[in-house]
Amino acid sequence: MVLDFNTIYYPGRFERLIEDFFKPQPGEGRRMAFPPLNVSEDEANYYVRSEVPGMAMDAVELTLTEKSLVIRGERPTEQGKYYRQERPAGFFQRVVALNVPVDRDKVRATLTDGVLTVVLPKCEGAAPKKISIDVA
Amino acid sequence: MSENTASQNEPKALPRVSPATDILEREDGFYVYMDIPGVRRGDLSIDINENELTVTGRALQGAAEKESFLEVQFGPGEYVRAVSLSDRVDRERITASLKDGVLTLHLPRLEKLAPRRIPVLSA
Incomplete structure (x- = not known):
């Protein structure tokens, strides 16, 4: 029997397959909506x-409504002849629903190295209070 | 998602991530843009090894210890990406800049070599 390795076979093909498997991949969850969000809380915020x-800070539009925080903006497209385009471009908007009262006047936002951080302080009244039960 | 929370406890074992990259050509050469949010300038290294340019950067995204996460869609990671260079790129004049989490590499074209006549020697 003659094994005919035609043009489909070339040396190193399977090695390459295995190499590709170990190459860094776009992270899990990074293919979701742009931009990716992390939401966390501690006792105060x-x-x-x-x-x-x-994005520059003035290009990101943050809107705080009664029940939600809206992050909106537009990423510009570079001019030129593209060989590869993986970075998302164009308008984006993400809405974070706020089911808890926050202190609207003390909300702060910072942008460093492309990471936006919005700190929403919890309302004084929203912190859990202990109710002592007096024994009758 | 569970990987992200696990790696926050062990900063040494960061997940390796391939950053989103644009490669484009303009009149003055090639441009490479990489999205590497959270990487500081000191945590970024760019190496050229023969025909390959490798970008490595660490994004640590420090969070306070007491925070509990309600939603996690990104996390700390190590960005690694290799770009192969064509022979037309002038390696000596490659420039890189980092702004707002985007790395811009400018790879200028090699100046055209002046034409030269090769004399034929008689044996």
């Missing part, structure tokens, strides 16, 4: 973090 690379 809620934190909303987002990766918005390439």
